[in-house]
Amino acid sequence: MEAIIEQISDYERERSKPIPTLNHAVIQGNLIFNLKLRFREQYTIASELNITMPEGPDTVPDIAIYPKLQIDFLHDITSMTEMPLTVVEIVSPSQSDANILAKFERYFKAGVQSCWLVMPSLQAIAVYSAIGKYQFFPDSATLTDPVTGIELAVGEVFS
Template identity: 40%
Template sequence: MSPSYHHGYVCSKLIAALSSVPDITVFTELTLQIEDKDYVPDICLYPKREINLTGKDILRMTEMPLAVIEILSPTQAAQELLDKFDRYFQAGIRSCWLVTPFAQTVSVYQSSSQAAVFHNEKIHDPALQIELEWRAIFL
């Protein structure tokens, strides 16, 4: 998978919007180790925490985030990401977002079979009690 121009833009807009949420810390390209396999979501959301950049770094997170966000790239199939969501939910992640830049939608999954799709309206994640303005991401 090669992230595209639109992928990079939407990712940066999401990070900026999520950075204003007071109870979370936003990470990008963080390696999650789930049953000895590595997964690297575009964005991970953890409970708010202090970061000590002079301390020992962590190469693979075994502590699962509250949520992951995957941005669909032109070279990816949506089913590939949905299959990852199954693994994420099994690992205890509470929420998975699928962002589709060309359709300008955010699908917020609470389970592999339950999602709300947001387009041109406020995005709401009930599991995390997060709300974001759609236009902060796509405009």
């Protein structure tokens, strides 16, 4: 019997996350577009931003939502030490529920106030306010995040 050796790309090794798929890329773009279109005055919406965690390795959420930040284009930041209000993670086919919930647990312990779990195969989003405490929004619903006040038509994310 041959052993199956899974190849891990440099991307996965560096970011500790799976390589994004086409569905992932489209959903991430749709989310960023819709969030910036409606909430750019209130929040800074950042994708693939390295966040220095107080305990353990750094993490790179798909999207991080901060209160409006003053951006200094002459002096860039390679890793944020301030926690975002909200992180958004888009499920990849190779991720397990346990893996994602462990990530959310780290985020909440570090001070993140809400976590969105985007589920492409269900065309739905769950908004977590704590581990085990979430609201489920199918594609026909309007997502409401009580932490940020963000409201978003879930169907627009999957169109």
